[in-house]
Amino acid sequence: xxxxxxxxxxxxxxxxxxxxxxxxxxxxxxxxxxxxxxxxxxxxxxxxxxxxxxxxxxxxxxxxxxxxxxxxxxxxxxxxxxxxxxxxxxxxxxxxxxxxxxxxxxxxxxxxxxxxxxxxxxxxxxxxxxxxxxxxxxxxxxxxxxxxxxxxxxxxxxxxxxxxxxxxxxxxxxxxxxxxxxxxxxxxxxxxxxxxxxxxxxxxxxxxxxxxxxxxxxxxxxxxxxxxxxxxxxxxxxxxxxxxxxxxxxxxxxxxxxxxxxxxxxxxxxxxxxxxxxxxxxxxxxxxxxxxxxxxxxxxxxxxxxxxxxxxxxxxxxxxxxxxxxxxxxxxxxxxxxxxxxxxxxxxxxxx
Amino acid sequence: xxxxxxxxxxxxxxxxxxxxxxxxxxxxxxxxxxxxxxxxxxxxxxxxxxxxxxxxxxxxxxxxxxxxxxxxxxxxxxxxxxxxxxxxxxxxxxxxxxxxxxxxxxxxxxxxxxxxxxxxxxxxxxxxxxxxxxxxxxxxxxxxxxxxxxxxxxxxxxxxxxxxxxxxxxxxxxxxxxxxxxxxxxxxxxxxxxxxxxxxxxxxxxxxxxxxxxxxxxxxxxxxxxxxxxxxxxxxxxxxxxxxxxxxxxxxxxxxxxxxxxxxxxxxxxxxxxxxxxxxxxxxxxxxxxxxxxxxxxxxxxxxxxxxxxxxxxxxxxxxxxxxxxxxxxxxxxxxxxxxxxxxxxxxxxxx
Numbered sequence: 001x002x003x004x005x006x007x008x009x010x011x012x013x014x015x016x017x018x019x020x021x022x023x024x025x026x027x028x029x030x031x032x033x034x035x036x037x038x039x040x041x042x043x044x045x046x047x048x049x050x051x052x053x054x055x056x057x058x059x060x061x062x063x064x065x066x067x068x069x070x071x072x073x074x075x076x077x078x079x080x081x082x083x084x085x086x087x088x089x090x091x092x093x094x095x096x097x098x099x100x101x102x103x104x105x106x107x108x109x110x111x112x113x114x115x116x117x118x119x120x121x122x123x124x125x126x127x128x129x130x131x132x133x134x135x136x137x138x139x140x141x142x143x144x145x146x147x148x149x150x151x152x153x154x155x156x157x158x159x160x161x162x163x164x165x166x167x168x169x170x171x172x173x174x175x176x177x178x179x180x181x182x183x184x185x186x187x188x189x190x191x192x193x194x195x196x197x198x199x200x201x202x203x204x205x206x207x208x209x210x211x212x213x214x215x216x217x218x219x220x221x222x223x224x225x226x227x228x229x230x231x232x233x234x235x236x237x238x239x240x241x242x243x244x245x246x247x248x249x250x251x252x253x254x255x256x257x258x259x260x261x262x263x264x265x266x267x268x269x270x271x272x273x274x275x276x277x278x279x280x281x282x283x284x285x286x287x288x289x290x291x292x293x294x295x296x297x298x299x300x301x302x303x304x305x306x307x308x309x310x311x312x313x314x315x316x317x318x319x320x321x322x323x324x325x326x327x328x329x330x331x332x333x334x335x336x337x338x339x340x341x342x343x344x345x346x347x348x349x350x351x352x
Numbered sequence: 353x354x355x356x357x358x359x360x361x362x363x364x365x366x367x368x369x370x371x372x373x374x375x376x377x378x379x380x381x382x383x384x385x386x387x388x389x390x391x392x393x394x395x396x397x398x399x400x401x402x403x404x405x406x407x408x409x410x411x412x413x414x415x416x417x418x419x420x421x422x423x424x425x426x427x428x429x430x431x432x433x434x435x436x437x438x439x440x441x442x443x444x445x446x447x448x449x450x451x452x453x454x455x456x457x458x459x460x461x462x463x464x465x466x467x468x469x470x471x472x473x474x475x476x477x478x479x480x481x482x483x484x485x486x487x488x489x490x491x492x493x494x495x496x497x498x499x500x501x502x503x504x505x506x507x508x509x510x511x512x513x514x515x516x517x518x519x520x521x522x523x524x525x526x527x528x529x530x531x532x533x534x535x536x537x538x539x540x541x542x543x544x545x546x547x548x549x550x551x552x553x554x555x556x557x558x559x560x561x562x563x564x565x566x567x568x569x570x571x572x573x574x575x576x577x578x579x580x581x582x583x584x585x586x587x588x589x590x591x592x593x594x595x596x597x598x599x600x601x602x603x604x605x606x607x608x609x610x611x612x613x614x615x616x617x618x619x620x621x622x623x624x625x626x627x628x629x630x631x632x633x634x635x636x637x638x639x640x641x642x643x644x645x646x647x648x649x650x651x652x653x654x655x656x657x658x659x660x661x662x663x664x665x666x667x668x669x670x671x672x673x674x675x676x677x678x679x680x681x682x683x684x685x686x687x688x689x690x691x692x693x694x695x696x697x698x699x700x701x702x703x704x
Contacts, residue, residue, distance in 0.1 A: 018510040026508075134704050145673060146498040146505075153498075153691035156378075158370040301653055304671050311677075315684050319656050321497060321677035331667040339505035347698050352486050 001084045002069070004037040004057065007109060008086030010334035016050035018338075028350045030341070031078075036069050043072045066095070074104050080348050084337060085110050100127045100135060107340045109139035109333050115213035118225050134347055136340040141168065141214045142307045142327040144336035150323065151221050151311065159313045161222055165279040166309035167302060168214045170328035171198045171205040172276040174305040176290075179264060179274065185236075186254035193250060197305060201246050208233040211278040211288040224284040234289035236260075236276075260290075267292040273300045298322055353436045354421070356389040356409065359461060360438030362686035368402035370690075380702045382693070383430075388421050395424045418447070426456050432700050436689060437462050452479045452487060459692045461491035461685050467565035470577050486699055488692040493520065493566045494659045494679040496688035502675065503573050503663065511665045513574055517631040518661035519654060520566045522680035523550050523557040524628040526657040528642075531616060531626065537588075538606035545602060549657060553598050560585040563630040563640040576636040586641035588612075588628075612642075619644040625652045650674055 001008055015032065022028045031047035035057055042048065042060045049056070074081045083099060085092050085108040093113035096106055097120075114121060114137060128135045141147045155161065167173045174197050178188045193202050204210065212231040219226045238256045241249050260274075267274050272292040277299065280286045293300045302308055307327025312320040326332050346352075353360055367384065374380045383399035387409055394400065394412040401408070426433045435451060437444050437460040445465035448458055449472075466473060466489060480487045493499045507513065519525045526549050530540045545554050556562065564583040571578045590608045593601050612626075619626050624644040629651065632638045645651045654660055659679025664672040678684050698704075 014510050018508075022508075129703055132703060144505075144667070146502050146675070149501070150498050153496075153694070154687070156370075156374075156694050157687050157690035158366050159687055296653055298653060298676070301648055301650060306671050315496070315687055316677055319658055319678050321675075323498070323673075323675055324650070325663075325668055325673035326671050335506070335509050335511055335667055338509040342505070342508050347701075347704075349699075349701075351481050351484060352699075 001032060001034070001086060002036045002092065003084075003086030003089075004035060004054075005086070006330040007333050007337070008035075008037075008084075009054075010330040011084065011086060011337050012050055012053055014334055014338050019050065022342075026350065028342070028345050030345075033075070033078075034069055034073050036064050036066075038064060040064055041069050043069070066092075070095075070099060070102075070104070074102055081105065082107060082341065082344060084108065084341070086334075086337070088112070090116075096135065097124050097127045100124070100133045101131050103131065103133060105134045105136075105344055107136045107337055107344065109137070109143070109337055111137075111140045111210075111213045111217065113137075114140055114217045114220065115228060118220070118227055121220060122225075134344055136344060137217075138340050138343075139333050139336035140217050142309060142323065142325075143329065144332040144339065145307060145309070145323050145325050145327055147309055147323060148217075148221060150321070151218065154311065154313055154315070155222065159315045161282055161311070161313050162317065163279065163281045163312040164218055164222075164309065165277060165312070167275055167299060167307055168211045168278045168309070168327070169205060169276065170305035170307060170326065171202070172211070173302060173307060173327075176273075176275050177302055177304065177306075179260070181264060181268060184254060184257040185260040186257050189253060190250055201249075203237045203242070203246075203249060206236040208235050208276070208288040211276070212286075215278045215280050215286045215288060219280050219284060219286060222280070222284075226284055226286070230284070231286040231288055233287075236290075263290060263292075271295055275299050275302065298324075353384060353386070353438060354388045354444065355436075355438030355441075356387060356406075357438070358682040359685050359689070360387075360389075360436075361406075362682040363436065363438060363689055364402055364405055366686055366690050371402065374694075378702065380694070380697050382697075385427070385430075386421055386425050388416050388418075390416060392416055393421050395421070418444075422447075422451060422454075422456070426454055433457065434459060434693065434696060436460065436693070438686075438689070440464070442468075448487065449476050449479045452476065452485045453483050455483065455485060457486045457488075457696055459488045459689055459696065461489070461495070461689055463489075463492045463562075463565045463569065465489075466492055466569045466572065467580060470572070470579055473572060474577075486696055488696060489569075490692050490695075491685050491688035492569050494661060494675065494677075495681065496684040496691065497659060497661070497675050497677050497679055499661055499675060500569075500573060502673070503570065506663065506665055506667070507574065511667045513634055513663070513665050514669065515631065515633045515664040516570055516574075516661065517629060517664070519627055519651060519659055520563045520630045520661070520679070521557060521628065522657035522659060522678065523554070524563070525654060525659060525679075528625075528627050529654050529656065529658075531612070533616060533620060536606060536609040537612040538602075538609050541605060542602055553601075555589045555594070555598075555601060558588040560587050560628070560640040563628070564638075567630045567632050567638045567640060571632050571636060571638060574632070574636075578636055578638070582636070583638040583640055585639075588642075615642060615644075623647055627651050627654070650676075 034043045040060050041064050042057045082105040090112040138148050212233045277291045278288045308324040310320045310322045386395045393416050394409045434457040442464040490500045564585050629643045630640045660676040662672045662674050
């Protein structure tokens with residue numbers, strides 16, 4: 001496990017709670033043999049004691065060193081190796097292909113690899129296939145919600161995707177679900193920021209780039225060879241505030257409230273609500289933008305910071321398939337990574 | 353493939369459309385070596401031509417014979433055997449355990465096995481584990497919707513199920529979604545019957561037994577050792593109409609409309625709608641009954657014959673995970689069976 005922040009830490013707690021049970025009742029013997037963060041690492045010949053990994057890591061005299069970490073994990077005497085990248089780093093993703101080639105399976109919630117240049121995306125998959133290793137990333141979209149597996153199942157069985165549409169950002173979901181006309185956009189953004197529901201710099205959410213990344217990942221699952229630039233993204237960060245500091249941004253954001261207030265009242269006059277929605281159709285047309293929906297639409301009843309994804313396909317045509325629920329947060333994201341780990345075990349022969 | 357009705361026939365069409373592509377681009381070599389219905393069967397040494405299986409089956413001189421069919425499918429010179437039971441028969445399910453024991457994997461949308469006596473349920477799983485074979489049945493609940501895999505992922509990774517609740521019958525979904533106060537219960541039931549949305553005898557849906565079966569299947573996934581009798585089922589078939597013929601039933605059903613009309617107007621007075629809902633909580637308390645929901649509840653916005661399932665867990669607590677969409681019909685059910693077949697291929701070593 002690389003990364004001991006909220007997701008990595010939560011995953012290690014979830015593993016600790018289940019590891020004995022999985023060994024005893026399912027015959028699956030997971031051993032965490034290395035944990036690394038940006039500063040240090042701890043390596044175990046057999047397996048780490050997950051009850052006190054934090055103490056061992058902080059007491060460790062080993063400086064973080066990616067190469068020796070990888071060599072340790074990929075031990076010849078063990079049947080399978082898997083590396084869990086629980087960071088948001090774009091640096092680690094550059095190593096994925098070589099790790100797959102040396103025999104390591106990879107699981108990650110990190111979107112940076114799948115949303116990067118298409119040539120690297122394809123090359124990574126070819127390496128995985130050639131070396132018969134797995135690269136699993138269900139949590140890239142919707143965290144623990146069944147999105148990517150579901151989409152892949154539809155495509156592999158010959159269903160035809162007509163449109164995928166959804167509220168793909170928990171942050172933007174919260175902001176739009178909370179704008180009730182009484183509070184301006186800026187007030188809701190500041191509230192979301194103070195509740196820790198946005199990135200430290202909320203412009204990373206409000207720019208729509210995170211939604212565009214998720215669209216690209218879904219598009220590529222659909223077999224479309226698309227780059228990020230192909231997504232038409234409506235940014236909610238006004239041009240004159242893009243260079244400001246975070247504090248300046250939060251303090252002066254209000255001067256652009258009028259634009260969204262006008263959209264909101266126009267939608268309300270038509271009995272509709274606003275949502276920030278990512279959409280992709282069968283031609284590969286992709287957009288991330290503010291849209292309005294009537295009150296009886298599934299997207300209108302969204303609350304909190306829920307994600308929602310609607311799959312309209314040849315089989316699910318007049319009535320789409322819809323998955324909804326929290327699409328971010330350490331517990332559900334770590335749970336989704338853990339589910340990928342169990343899926344990997346199944347692929348490698350673990351009994352049902 | 354046993355069963356050439358709507359589901360089996362659609363599955364064979366879906367397979368035909370994908371089989372070459374899966375072989376060429378995924379390295380998965382599926383061969384349909386036998387097809388059987390209640391009267392006849394057709395067996396192929398290599399594989400059947402799926403473009404003309406109907407002609408071959410009707411021209412076949414071989415009378416349906418389960419034992420020779422099974423022996424043919426479980427050929428020693430092929431690496432893996434899988435039997436797809438696309439019937440609704442309770443007779444075939446009695447053979448599952450012995451088929452698993454002789455080395456055949458089983459995939460089925462048929463609920464009869466999983467909803468049968470718990471002793472047989474447990475024994476079947478022990479046979480699968482002992483002989484290292486797979487028994488897959490994602491389509492038992494919600495057809496192609498990701499319900500059972502999702503639940504299993506939550507449980508296996510240590511999430512705690514607080515409540516599973518849902519509209520689990522497409523027929524009852526349609527009936528309750530269509531009752532708008534202008535038309536009585538009996539009128540909507542007759543319409544659903546004439547549209548082919550109910551069983552030939554609509555009492556099979558209206559009795560709630562199908563919903564109870566799905567609850568039992570979910571309960572057992574949760575590790576609860578429950579029998580069908582444990583579900584408190586509210587039947588919508590009045591006692592005096594249980595022995596009637598289908599025609600008599602449909603013609604006289606109206607005399608009990610008043611009861612549901614009263615429930616409906618009382619719900620409407622409170623700004624609520626009625627839904628027929630199956631629910632199971634962490635204590636194993638199970639009920640299938642009419643409940644009322646406020647208009648902003650996810651169940652209230654249901655349309656058509658959609659299913660909806662809400663998973664409330666320790667991780668998905670204040671905001672549950674929700675899956676919604678068509679939960680019946682040949683295309684989506686066959687697609688779900690096909691997805692199980694691909695899952696089986698992955699478990700048996702097919703590349704990602």
